[in-house]
Amino acid sequence: MAVKKNKRREAARQSLREEILAASRAIIAEEGFDALTMRRLAERIGYSPATLYLHFKNRDEIAQAVGRIGYADLYRALSAAVADAAATPAQRTRSLAHAYVRFGLENPQTYALIFMEDPAYIKAVFQSPQGQSSQAVAEEKDPATAAYEILIGNAAGLIATGLIPFSVESPARPATPTEIAESFWASLHGIVSLKLTCPGFPSAPAELLTDLYLETLLRGPSSGVSSTKVGKRAK
Amino acid sequence: MAVKKNKRREAARQSLREEILAASRAIIAEEGFDALTMRRLAERIGYSPATLYLHFKNRDEIAQAVGRIGYADLYRALSAAVADAAATPAQRTRSLAHAYVRFGLENPQTYALIFMEDPAYIKAVFQSPQGQSSQAVAEEKDPATAAYEILIGNAAGLIATGLIPFSVESPARPATPTEIAESFWASLHGIVSLKLTCPGFPSAPAELLTDLYLETLLRGPSSGVSSTKVGKRAK
DNA sequence: AGTATAAACTGAACAGTGTTTAGTGAACAT
DNA sequence: ATGTTCACTAAACACTGTTCAGTTTATACT
Secondary structure: OHHHHHHHHHHHHHHHHHHHHHHHHHHHHHHOHHHOOHHHHHHHHOOOHHHHHHHOOOHHHHHHHHHHHHHHHHHHHHHHHOOOOOOOHHHHHHHHHHHHHHHHHHOHHHHHHHHHHOOHHHHHHHHOOOOOOOHHHHOOOOHHHHHHHHHHHHHHHHHHHOOOOOEEOOOOEEOOHHHHHHHHHHHHHHHHHHHHHOOOOOOOOHHHHHHHHHHHHHOOOEOOOOOOOOOOOOO | OHHHHHHHHHHHHHHHHHHHHHHHHHHHHHHOHHHOOHHHHHHHHOOOHHHHHHHOOOHHHHHHHHHHHHHHHHHHHHHHHOOOOOOOHHHHHHHHHHHHHHHHHHOHHHHHHHHHHOOHHHHHHHHOOOOOOOHHHHOOOOHHHHHHHHHHHHHHHHHHHOOOOOEEOOOOEEOOHHHHHHHHHHHHHHHHHHHHHOOOOOOOOHHHHHHHHHHHHHOOOEOOOOOOOOOOOOO
C-alpha cells in the first residue's frame, strides 16, 4: 500500500509540474517571455507563488524546462522535414532549411526563448561536461542534441554528393560535417533571429533569404572563375 | 546675455546627458545590459534616479541612445574594412565579413544590446515611415542606415563581378543588391548571435564559420553539376 | 479508530526593479 | 531685490523574484 500511495503522490506532483509548464508555455506564447512572472503563473494555475518553488528551484529552471519542450518541438519539425527517404541530400537540405525558418517564424516566442532570451537550457546542454547534465535535462535523449544531429547527418549527406567541397584553414582540409552543419545552422538562425528581433528590418521575406542562401550553398562546385583563394584572410 | 546664459544651461544639460550615456555604456560593457538599472546608473553619476528622467523619458530611451552609439561603432568598423580602394569586391567582402564578426565578438554587450536584447533602436530606425524617426534619432545621418548602406554597396560590387549570379522567385529574376546584402548580414549575424548566446555551442570557431560561409558565397558561378533547381520548394 | 509523521501549501516579508510626483533649492532675468 | 524658471531629490507606488515560519492536508502506523 505504501508504494501505491507514494505513487499517487508522485503522480500528483508530476501532474502539477506539467500544469505549471503548460501554463508557462501558454503565457509565453500569448504575451512573451517577459510576461512569465511567478505571480501570474501561480494565479493561472490556482496556487500561491511559493508553491512554484516546491517544483522548480527558480524562474530560470522553469524557463529551462519550457525551453526543453521547445527544442523537442523543433526536433519534431526538423525530423519531419528530412523523413522522406527518397529525397536527395540537396532536396533534404532545402526542406530542412525551410522547416527551420518556418518553425522560428511560426513559434516566435518559443524560438526567442530557446535561442535568444534565455539560453539557460542550451547552455546546460552544450556546456555540460558530457551528457552528465543536470537531472531535469538528462532524462531521455536531449532534444537539442537530437536536432543538432539531424543537421550533422544532413551535412554529411551533402558532402557525399560532392556538392559542397569546401576546405578551410591552412593547410587546407575538407570541412567536417559538424562544421558545415554549424555554418548551416548559423545562417538560418541569422535569418530567423533578424526577422524576429525586428519584423520589417530585413525587408526581403524570410523565404526569399532562405532560398537565396540555399542557392548559394547548393549551386555546385565552382567552374574555376573564382576570385582569390580563401585561406589567407583579406586585409 | 540671455542667450549666453541659456547656452550655458544648454551646455550643462548636454554635458550631463553625455555623462549619463557614458556611464550607461560603461555599466553595460562591464556587467551587461541587465545591470543597467536606474538606481545604479544614478549613483554612478552622482545624481538621484529621478534626475535621469529629466534627460530621458525612460530606461528604454537610454538603451536606444546607447544603441545608437553602438551602431556608430559598428559603422566605423565596417567602414574601415571596405576603405581599401584597391581591393577587389571579393576581397572587400571578406574583409567586411571578418570585421563584422570580429566587432560582434569583441563588443559582445554592445552587439547583444543593439541586435538581441533591446531592439528598440533598430526598430525605431527601420520601422519609422521614412527618416521621419523620433527627434533623438534623426539628428545627423543614422548610423544603422549607414552601416546598412555599406553592405548594400558591397553587394552591388559583388554582383558586378558576376561572382554571385543568384536568381530568386519564380519567374526567376536576379537577386538585388539589397537582398544579397540582407542575406549576407543574416548569415554573419547568425554566427555572432549563436556564439554570443552560447559560447561553446557552435564548436567551430567563429573565424572558421566565417571563412566557410565566405567560401560558399564567393566560389564563383556553378560548373553545372547543380542538383535541382531551387525555384520549387522541396517538399 | 485515533495519532504521529510527512508532505503540500500559503501569507507575509525582503530586497530589488522602473517610474511618478510633490516639494525644495539654486540660478537666472528683470 | 524680486519673481520666475529650471534642476534636482525624497518618498512613494506598483511591480519583480525569492525565502521562510507557520498552517493545513494527506498518508502511515498502531
